[in-house]
Amino acid sequence: MPVNPELVGRDFPPTAPYLVGREKVREFARAVFADDPQHTDPDAAQALGYADVVAPPTFAMVIQDLTLQQLLAEPDSGIELHRLIHAEQRFAYSRPIVAGDELVATLAITQVRPFGKGAMVTSEATITDADDAHVVTATSVLLVGGDEE
Amino acid sequence: MSAHTIDSAELAVGDIVAERTVHLTRESLVRYAGASGDFNPIHYRDDIAASVGLPGVLAHGMLTMGLAAETVVPWLGDAGRILDYGVRFTRPVVVDPDAGADVTVQGKVLALDEEFVTIDLSVTAADTAVLGKARLRARRG
Numbered sequence: 001m002p003v004n005p006e007l008v009g010r011d012f013p014p015t016a017p018y019l020v021g022r023e024k025v026r027e028f029a030r031a032v033f034a035d036d037p038q039h040t041d042p043d044a045a046q047a048l049g050y051a052d053v054v055a056p057p058t059f060a061m062v063i064q065d066l067t068l069q070q071l072l073a074e075p076d077s078g079i080e081l082h083r084l085i086h087a088e089q090r091f092a093y094s095r096p097i098v099a100g101d102e103l104v105a106t107l108a109i110t111q112v113r114p115f116g117k118g119a120m121v122t123s124e125a126t127i128t129d130a131d132d133a134h135v136v137t138a139t140s141v142l143l144v145g146g147d148e149e
Numbered sequence: 150m151s152a153h154t155i156d157s158a159e160l161a162v163g164d165i166v167a168e169r170t171v172h173l174t175r176e177s178l179v180r181y182a183g184a185s186g187d188f189n190p191i192h193y194r195d196d197i198a199a200s201v202g203l204p205g206v207l208a209h210g211m212l213t214m215g216l217a218a219e220t221v222v223p224w225l226g227d228a229g230r231i232l233d234y235g236v237r238f239t240r241p242v243v244v245d246p247d248a249g250a251d252v253t254v255q256g257k258v259l260a261l262d263e264e265f266v267t268i269d270l271s272v273t274a275a276d277t278a279v280l281g282k283a284r285l286r287a288r289r290g
Contacts, residue, residue: 024184031184032215033171036223048227056222057231057285058215062185081189082201086210090235096228139235 001078003119003144005112007071012107015066017130022099025053032056045098052099060091064125064138067107071123079121079144087120088141094134102130105138117146155225155289160261166268167221167256173208173242174249181212195246208242213252217270217283220254230287232265237281242274250274256285264289 022042029039034056037044045053072081097103104127111122121142127135153160178192187209190197198206214236222228244250252274259269270283 028184031177031181032212032219034215034219034222036219036228038222038228048229050229054228056215057218057228057234058211061211065186086238088235088237089211089214090233092233093229093231096231 002146003078003112003121004074004076007074007077007109007121008112010109012067012070014104014106015063015070017102017104018063018066020055020059020097020099020101020103022053025055025059025097025099028059028062029053029056032058042099050096050098055097055099057091057093057096059097060093060127060136060138061089063097063103063105063127064140067105067125068123068140070107071109079142083118083145085143085145086140087143088139090139091136092139093136095136097135101135103127103135110139115143118144120144155230155266155287160258160266162258162260164258165255166258167224168254169220170251170253171216172249172251173212173244175206175244175246177249178206178208178212178244181209181215185209185211187211203241203243205243205245208244208250208252210238210241213238213242213272213279214283216252217254217272217280218285220270221256221268221285224256225287230289232286232288234285236270236272236283238279239281240274240277240279242279252279259284261289 026040038054105125108124113120123140125138255271256268260267268285272280
């Protein structure tokens with residue numbers, strides 16, 4: 001099944017709120033070799049003006065991933081995990097993610113473009129906080145392989 | 150390496166602001182899988198990586214993207230200065246079960262004005278660029 005071009009512009013419900021925990025930020029920081037104290041030490045983060053430890057910039061992917069699960073769960077998407085290659089990733093921040101944030105992501109498919117036997121799909125997650133203020137927009141360009149001969 | 154801070158008037162295009170080499174092992178990949186929730190088995194199972202035609206178990210692209218950005222965060226001083234960050238995943242990082250893999254990151258000033266700086270991140274493994282157009286734009290003030 002080819003990628004469904006009608007995914008562009010489709011409305012998706014916001015994801016369930018994700019509460020960012022201090023230990024999760026520390027765990028993620030360790031995993032990406034983020035040794036700056038702002039990611040692990042609340043005093044260092046507070047010295048920079050944040051309420052708690054600051055998540056590394058790519059932590060937003062953990063929240064965006066919830067929207068990619070929504071996309072894969074669409075029965076008519078034509079997108080299967082095993083044919084998917086992550087080609088590009090971008091983040092545009094209004095502010096960093098901080099422990100204590102309760103975040104919600106809203107998925108939009110902004111482009112489906114034919115590419116070889118498959119398609120390039122641009123998937124955007126707009127991530128907002130409990131006050132509905134913008135935190136970060138995470139954009140993935142996914143290369144979806146075509147059906148095998 | 151440039152001794153210039155992000156707010157220094159001396160900071161110039163071409164300055165190298167940070168560099169490091171990170172040694173990845175299979176344990177690094179399992180740790181990232183757990184921390185991120187990305188349990189795609191091509192990142193920890195040789196048999197599955199081989200069955201889909203890969204040269205070996207690969208590091209998560211998002212792990213490479215993450216450690217690349219963190220190379221410059223101490224120089225930035227505050228990760229909250231970052232306005233945008235984007236990469237293309239051009240080549241995989243193959244992580245040998247014994248030898249692991251070394252990922253080398255160098256951050257260089259690509260453009261700047263009084264308010265903003267754009268850092269180009271050169272990211273290589275086995276002498277091959279693994280990320281393309283890896284760029285991070287940050288506030289200087």
